[in-house]
Amino acid sequence: MNRNSQVGISLSAAVSQVAGDMREIAVRVSGSKGRHGSGTVWRPGLIVTNAHVANSQVHDVEFAAGMRARGRLVARDRELDLAALAVSTAFTRIADIRSASHLRAGEVVLALGNPFNGRGSITTGIVHCPVGKSPWIIADIRLAPGYSGGPLAETSGAVIGINSMIVGPLGYAITSDAVEEFLSRFHLSEAA
């Protein structure tokens, strides 16, 4: 068998597997104004999403298995475009979080979300440039409205950021480090 075709097949299988893992830690978030986006299960009972997705006090949160819960807004930072929702359901997998500081240009990243009323769409790309001191991961990845608030992960499925913005052909995600800092600012960090 052709060696190249083997590489192609195993790569796509690997992408599907990571996508499957990511779907379990991603949710669909709908606000009162009829808009929807995505969210990431950051800790038991805590969903992280974008401030522009969480635009009301209470949200409908739908988990991958179809389970629904009420998400109550507990923190919001419009400037950073981050929000946290508390849900009473804790029986879901939570994201494996990893710092974005080690990322190198060219590393493969995956984004999962709910664009165009879809559920659990996956898209892949690469890290565009190292993060440095910025709260942003810039990736060469094709995001669309609806990916907002969903996880950006490295190839292991570990979450390194929250998809937030499209700038030209590039996708911007808020680093996991900035999310942790945001959560601790609102006393929502793990230790609390």
Added chain:
Amino acid sequence: MPSTLAEFSEQLANTVERAGQSVVSILEGGRTGVSGTVWREGFGVAVNHTIHGLEDVTVILPSGKETKASVTGRDPGIDIAILKLPTETPAAVLSDDSSARTGEIVLSVGRRGTGGLAATYGLISAIGGPWRTSSGGRVDRWFRLDLNPFPGFSGGSIINAGGEVLGIATSGPGRSAAVVPASTVSRIVDQLLKHGRTVRGYIGIGVQPVAFPEDAWQKLGISGGRGLLIIAVAPGSAATEAGLMLGDVIVAIDGKTLQSGASLQSILDSENVGKSVSLDVVRGGQLLKVAVTVREKPAS
């Protein structure tokens, strides 16, 4: 197992890092800085129009060191300029772009100011033959890339999966990413380093395309009916010496009938300088042959 994906990711990042060892940042270029690629030891290549009018530029080397570099040569036809760089930065590993295949993975590697390497990922979506830029430069191969451009990517390297440089990144039509193939860049770099300039042919005429009515071209016994009407003749030029006149219509070059959209560019390539070209010309309803010797284009 996702390990295949992790390996792929690791290899991509390694490839970008390695290619980045020959990619520099040019702070003054473009609006927010551009990139350059070390082509030969001590010489870098940039996209000419991005550093238009600059004699010296500030360069950030892969080591992080900031240095001044002088622009030692320009080829506006291919839109490439050469910079004199310190020899400490290794030259890029070049690919044989004639063996590139449609569907191959390519990466655009640039360096953005002091912010380090930047990359985008894509593939070669089509490959075509030689073509000419709007300023007449001959590019040996045409690549259509499915690849996102990014601010400052011009002058950086477009590399293949093996990390070899396919060519220099530049912007194409409609804000697309385009590439000047390595073979073309090397040809221009050789000329610039040898002569300090690129040699272009010149015969000293200005032309405009015209079409003969069918009965006229049948009467003259020429096929196609396309021609180039001479609307300007430079005094003292090869054209004047050969006796070409205003109003002459060129219908064939070296016995080859002009096709639609044809131009004289093909006879002006550097290798034709000093050679004689035979033109079929229609003058006063008669077909005649005129021999012109291509000269080197004087500096403008």
